[in-house]
Amino acid sequence: MAVLPGSSDDAIAQAARELAAGELVAFPTETVYGLGARADQDAAVARIFAAKGRPADHPLIVHVADVGGAQAFAREWPAHAQRLAEAFWPGPLTVIVPRRDGVATGAAGGQASIGLRCPAHPVARALLARAAALGVPGLAAPSANCFGRISPTRAEHVREEFGETLTILDGGDCEMGIESAIVDCTRSKPALLRPGVLAREAIEAALGTALRAPGGDAPRASGTLEAHYAPRAKLRLMDAKMLRTAVEILPKSRVNPVAVYFRTIAPPRGVRAVRAMPDNPAAAAHGLFADLRELDATGASLIWVEAPPDAPEWEGVRDRLQRAAAA
Ligand code: TXA
Numbered sequence: 001m002a003v004l005p006g007s008s009d010d011a012i013a014q015a016a017r018e019l020a021a022g023e024l025v026a027f028p029t030e031t032v033y034g035l036g037a038r039a040d041q042d043a044a045v046a047r048i049f050a051a052k053g054r055p056a057d058h059p060l061i062v063h064v065a066d067v068g069g070a071q072a073f074a075r076e077w078p079a080h081a082q083r084l085a086e087a088f089w090p091g092p093l094t095v096i097v098p099r100r101d102g103v104a105t106g107a108a109g110g111q112a113s114i115g116l117r118c119p120a121h122p123v124a125r126a127l128l129a130r131a132a133a134l135g136v137p138g139l140a141a142p143s144a145n146c147f148g149r150i151s152p153t154r155a156e157h158v159r160e161e162f163g164e165t166l167t168i169l170d171g172g173d174c175e176m177g178i179e180s181a182i183v184d185c186t187r188s189k190p191a192l193l194r195p196g197v198l199a200r201e202a203i204e205a206a207l208g209t210a211l212r213a214p215g216g217d218a219p220r221a222s223g224t225l226e227a228h229y230a231p232r233a234k235l236r237l238m239d240a241k242m243l244r245t246a247v248e249i250l251p252k253s254r255v256n257p258v259a260v261y262f263r264t265i266a267p268p269r270g271v272r273a274v275r276a277m278p279d280n281p282a283a284a285a286h287g288l289f290a291d292l293r294e295l296d297a298t299g300a301s302l303i304w305v306e307a308p309p310d311a312p313e314w315e316g317v318r319d320r321l322q323r324a325a326a327a
């Protein structure tokens with residue numbers, strides 16, 4: 001079996017050896033599972049792009065053990081990055097900083113900048129430490145899904161994406177459930193490139209300044225592509241009233257090819273599958289990708305989703321659903 005228990009020292013040691021040898025290993029983080037390769041070898045990183053079917057000019061996030069590890073990849077370490085690291089590392093936040101020349105060029109997709117994150121998950125941390133002892137300075141790791149598809153929050157999701165041959169460290173369900181917030185610290189005013197579970201207000205409080213909107217010059221990045229995180233079924237976002245009406249006018253004579261992800265309306269009947277989104281934004285983020293995968297696996301051709309509230313704490317969930325609907 002390629003799925004190894006993340007709680008086992010032997011499994012971590014084996015995974016670290018494979019990474020040091022330039023192979024791919026999937027591992028859990030507190031956000032989603034990552035598909036890792038040693039960040040300092042472009043040939044190893046190229047395997048990530050090949051496995052995911054991801055364009056080679058889309059930069060990857062490099063995972064490090066601490067600020068010192070991050071600085072090995074950075075040409076300079078901006079004050080904004082330092083503030084964010086102090087407030088949120090280890091944790092679900094990625095900083096974009098100027099990249100040190102000649103370092104992790106492949107992982108950065110050729111950009112002059114690099115995305116760095118220090119994960120909190122104990123399995124990820126143990127793996128980083130073991131790999132570091134074998135000379136690996138950091139792990140490039142995008143979400144462990146094929147390009148454009150739903151990110152994995154369980155080891156079995158990773159196996160569904162890549163099959164039995166990949167070594168996967170199983171760390172159970174990812175706690176946060178959506179990818180890290182990404183803050184561009186390469187310019188004097190920081191920008192939120194991708195919302196996560198950390199509220200924008202908390203990030204601004206740590207920075208001591210407002211986040212600017214990402215400009216048109218933001219580097220190309222699949223996590224920020226309009227159409228991403230897509231199930232096979234066509235996903236549509238509707239407000240409660242529209243969703244209730246849409247369900248009411250479905251033909252009652254047969255089971256319809258519709259799956260419904262509802263929040264406040266009564267659980268619909270006569271559809272292929274239903275699932276309830278939790279009221280609480282952290283719980284909703286935690287279950288979002290697993291629920292979408294399950295609804296998709298019912299063979300429904302449409303997934304109707306009741307739109308989350310337009311409140312700041314729902315920004316990350318709203319963002320992922322909007323991108324899924326745009327696909
Ligand atoms: O939570 C996460 O961040 C997960 C886990 C595995 O850590 N990783 C993740 O990686 O979401 P990935 O590759 O799916 O998302 C990487 C995104 C890119 O699509 C892009 O939006 C941004 O990070 N990114 C990375 N490097 C960048 C750079 N130099 N400039 C701008 N954006 C960058």
Ligand code: MG
Pocket residue numbers: 142143151223
């Ligand atoms: Mg991704």
